[in-house]
Amino acid sequence: MKSYNLTHLEELEAEAIYILREVASQFEKPALLFSGGKDSIVVAHMARKAFWPAKIPFPLVHIDTGHNFTETIEFRDDFVQKIGANLIVGSVQQSINEGKVVEEKGFNASRNALQTVTLLDTIEQYKFDCAIGGARRDEEKARAKERFFSHRDEFGQWDPKNQRPELWNIFNGRKDMGEHFRVFPISNWTEMDVWQYILKENIEIPSIYLAHQREVFIREGVIMSTSSFIQQRDNEVTTNMQVRFRTIGDATCTGAVESNADSIEKIIEEVAVARTTERGTRSDDKRSEAAMEDRKKQGYF
């Protein structure tokens, strides 16, 4: 007898595509937050599938800290051109120039937190009523309680204690003027699911996810890429290592891992035996126990 079962990846994909179509139906002006990282690439890939043969009916929005890895930006521009999407770039540099935010100083200076202001400004400027993101519940503990459809008030704030219950596959995107939603289609995916899906669907990703030789230095146990955006201390010696990145964020707060995984298959094997979470390489989460929750409440991704 023929079996009518979906595999776990097919079911996760069906769920995410359903959510993307709900967004297109329930909101007037949605946007897809696209960082060039693997999670947002997977979401964008499914958006293509969801609306085929039409193009993705909303723009991609990149909040650019100006401190990105070159490879990420090149990939982004190439990707957007290939799928014929409309790209909007919100620039943190511009927010700094306009005096809306002040750049951090010192060795650990990062523009990561500044992104929130630029993000909210971009949402306001283009009157987006929904921003789709690639966040996953398994990534970080403040994200574990996040809804698929997450309400934001007129200041872009998240109220984690007062979230709407979400039942079955019914999503309540009702809101007042000036409010918006963040929607996370891959909430139920793990890092492993994402890599398996990338392999299955043969999705292109930025080269820095794969093992490569790189000039790096060690800071507080984290392997950081040398870069003109980071001030190195005198005792932080530059060396060459075979590394890859498990997440791609701002170059100032994203660490690399030593790895020989130069193919997606090898990455999957590596993830299968990994003993630390992927955000273990993110110094932005290490600022305090509730670093992510605090940033999210203010309107962070």
Next chain:
Amino acid sequence: MENSTTKNETSSYLDMELLRFSTAGSVDDGKSTLIGRLLYDSKSIFADQYEAIEETSRRKGDENVNLALLTDGLRAEREQGITIDVAYRYFATPKRKFIIADTPGHIQYTRNMVTGASTSNLSIILVDARQGVVEQTCRHTFISSLLGIPHVVFCINKMDLVDYSEDVFEKIKKDLEAFSSKLEVRDIHFVPISALKGDNVVNKSENMSWYQGSTLMYLLENIHIGSDYNHVDCRFPVQYVVRPQLDEFHDFRGYSGRIAGGIFKKGDEVVVLPSGFSSKIKSIHIYNNEIEEAFSPMSVTMTLEDDIDISRGDMIVRENNQPNASQDLDLMVCWLNDKPMINGGKYALKHTTNDARCIIKEVKYKVNINTLHRIEDDKVINTNDIARITIRTTRPLLFDKYSRNRITGSLILINEATNETVGAAMIV
């Protein structure tokens, strides 16, 4: 050559299934220990996560590592030492990926369990072997049944504390069978375990040779979930209409959505509701891939032979198997909001891909979820109450009974002033 070996090692994931299950219980019935064991043994807790919660537990003076800290990520939860919300946890074995909806035992108990149960294939109900069936056990079982969870696994826990006694297990099993017979649960299992010692969780117990059944992990990995979705009654709620403004697809008019029931095949005669027009399925697509048939819960795009006016909220079905269409509905509602339900009040509602409004016409009774008794003299519906009500909607809904189809049989009520989701309802 090298490529093909790598392929074999990594391709087993292409056969994995997804099982969603919910757990419910209070702090001391061993739920955290059980989940902890499942996560440890499947290597789903990472070293940095474990070190972080170990450190926090030590600082707070807890004797054991408190696993709730893994997902109780909100500051308020940590400060008060309570779980506010449903916590979703993930783990996988080579056979299946699991999503656990872990619901807290005390605060907002009903609301959280109903939420977690709404998407579950399976419910794990923990029973303390020393105490047997208590109020909480009945409550868990009732909600699992109400939410139509297809499989219920009773784990009789702490068997190590009753000398692994077969008599104790059999007595509890009998009590549970008696209670469950009053409810609609399709598939029930009983497993004697010790979450702490590991008996019958992942590995078969050496202390209970009298038990011939499966371990919990074996059940989780092997229980047949293929029939959990309705593959009989064809229901395709239209979610989105695709009309590409492209030369290549000039005449393409696709109806996208997630199949809520049944199996649709290319060439099938179908009827579009509510208009009643008939047509034939011309093609079914997932992306640029044309497929021969599609079944629940796939997300697909269909095209029809005839040019019919179809929009979001319509439903594509088979002519000889149609859903109910009515403005008057009987519901079991679980109230989710701090403001009581207003009898005679108006609410917005969402059902499949449809939006409508409704008026609460009558509260028939409330259910005492511990005893299953009907309460007919108190009709104030507060948060966490479960009640039988009737509503009238602004226009006919296309629905099935919840017991027949969890997608076309469920709806939510929304407060029109605050936009909050205030009620979860199952159509009776």
